Amino acid sequence: MSWLDRVRNALPFTAKRDTADNLWHKCRQCQQMVFVKEWEDNLNVCPRCDHHDRIGATERFAQLFDGGQHEILPAPAAPEDPLKFRDTKKYVDRIKAARAQTGDRDAYQNAFGRIGSQPAVVGVQDFAFMGGSMGVAVGEAFVAGVEQAIKRGCPYIAITAAGGARMQEGTLSLMQMPRATVALARLRRAGLPYIVLLTDPTTGGVTASYAMLGDVQISEPKALIGFAGQRVIENTIREKLPEGFQRAEYLLDHGMIDMVVHRKELPETLGRLIGYLAPEKAA
Numbered sequence: 139m140s141w142l143d144r145v146r147n148a149l150p151f152t153a154k155r156d157t158a159d160n161l162w163h164k165c166r167q168c169q170q171m172v173f174v175k176e177w178e179d180n181l182n183v184c185p186r187c188d189h190h191d192r193i194g195a196t197e198r199f200a201q202l203f204d205g206g207q208h209e210i211l212p213a214p215a216a217p218e219d220p221l222k223f224r225d226t227k228k229y230v231d232r233i234k235a236a237r238a239q240t241g242d243r244d245a246y247q248n249a250f251g252r253i254g255s256q257p258a259v260v261g262v263q264d265f266a267f268m269g270g271s272m273g274v275a276v277g278e279a280f281v282a283g284v285e286q287a288i289k290r291g292c293p294y295i296a297i298t299a300a301g302g303a304r305m306q307e308g309t310l311s312l313m314q315m316p317r318a319t320v321a322l323a324r325l326r327r328a329g330l331p332y333i334v335l336l337t338d339p340t341t342g343g344v345t346a347s348y349a350m351l352g353d354v355q356i357s358e359p360k361a362l363i364g365f366a367g368q369r370v371i372e373n374t375i376r377e378k379l380p381e382g383f384q385r386a387e388y389l390l391d392h393g394m395i396d397m398v399v400h401r402k403e404l405p406e407t408l409g410r411l412i413g414y415l416a417p418e419k420a421a
Contacts, residue, residue: 165189181401190358190401192338194240195247195262198297202260202405208251211259213243214282216275223306232306236267244275245300248283250290254409256416257292259283263299265339270300272344273307277314280348284321293331293412298349302342315347322351331415333408336386336395338362354411355395356404357386363395 163177164170167189177184181201182191200206223229237243245267250259261283263270280296287294303311325332334352339362346365357363364384372379382388389395399407 166191183401188359188400190338190360192265192299194264194266195242195249198262199249199251199260201401202253202408203249203251204253204255204405208249208260211248211250211283211286213247213275213279216244216273216278218275219306220274220310221306221308223308225306229306232268240264240267242267244273244279245270246276246279246283248279248286250286250292253295253405253412256409256412257290258295258408258412259287259290259292260295260297262297263344265299265301268304270298270344271302271304271311272300272314272342273304273311274314276304277311277317280314280318281321284318284325287330288325288328291328291330293333293416294325295333295335295408296348296352297335297337298340298344299337300340300342300344300349302344312343315343318348319351322348331412333411333415335404335408336361336363341365341367350394353415354397356407357389357395357398358401359386359398361386363389 161174162171163174165172165184165187168184168187170184170186172184172186177191182193182197183189184191199208218233219229221229242264246261246263248259248261250257252258253260261280263276283296284294303314305311322332331353332351333354334349334356336349336355336357338358338360340349341362341364345363362384363386366374368379368384380388386395386398390398397407
């Protein structure tokens with residue numbers, strides 16, 4: 139490297155080849171370019187328009203647990219291609235691609251830690267892994283997370299982000315809906331709270347099951363929440379839907395959820411709720 143190259147690389151205003159990819163983030167909502175560091179420091183929320191971007195389990199756990207300290211809980215093994223499904227690609231190839239992209243085994247992870255000094259098990263659904271779709275592995279992980287909460291005597295918090303059931307697993311995917319419901323019944327019999335944080339998007343079979351069964355239903359701002367898509371509904375009822383239909387604020391106004399909370403306020407809000415719902419566990 140010549141002395142000129144060394145000087146150029148040392149100058150903060152000098153453009154580098156990886157600047158566009160590594161230093162800037164384009165907001166999906168307002169399309170503005172934001173420094174990646176500024177975006178990450180703002181909890182992956184656009185500082186220009188306040189759009190809450192989609193994030194995975196690693197970021198969620200780091201943001202929610204006290205000091206980012208937590209224990210990842212192992213997920214049970216699940217069959218990877220029970221129906222030998224193939225569309226334009228083999229299902230196993232889609233799974234491999236999703237794992238390579240995210241670094242995760244599947245779309246749902248659990249961790250144990252403390253929020254506001256109070257113990258909790260948190261499950262996170264990652265939309266980046268095949269649209270957060272619910273298959274057998276997601277169902278197994280969800281049930282395992284609930285069982286860990288019962289074992290540890292603490293609340294279970296589910297953070298949802300999904301396009302619905304995983305079509306490549308057919309009826310086996312749909313069976314995870316009642317399985318999750320039964321697991322939550324056991325959690326309630328144990329006298330432990332179940333809190334749901336709905337994030338963008340939460341749709342389909344996930345919405346029709348564990349995403350809407352919380353003792354308290356929270357959502358991030360402007361999250362898309364619903365079962366069928368808006369175009370499907372409009373074509374079925376032959377009416378134009380109201381402005382903001384299926385968005386968090388609309389659901390809050392119509393009594394479907396309990397609160398809309400900014401991402402930066404989530405740790406404090408969840409800690410306070412745990413104290414209200416399980417004070418003897420928090421003592």
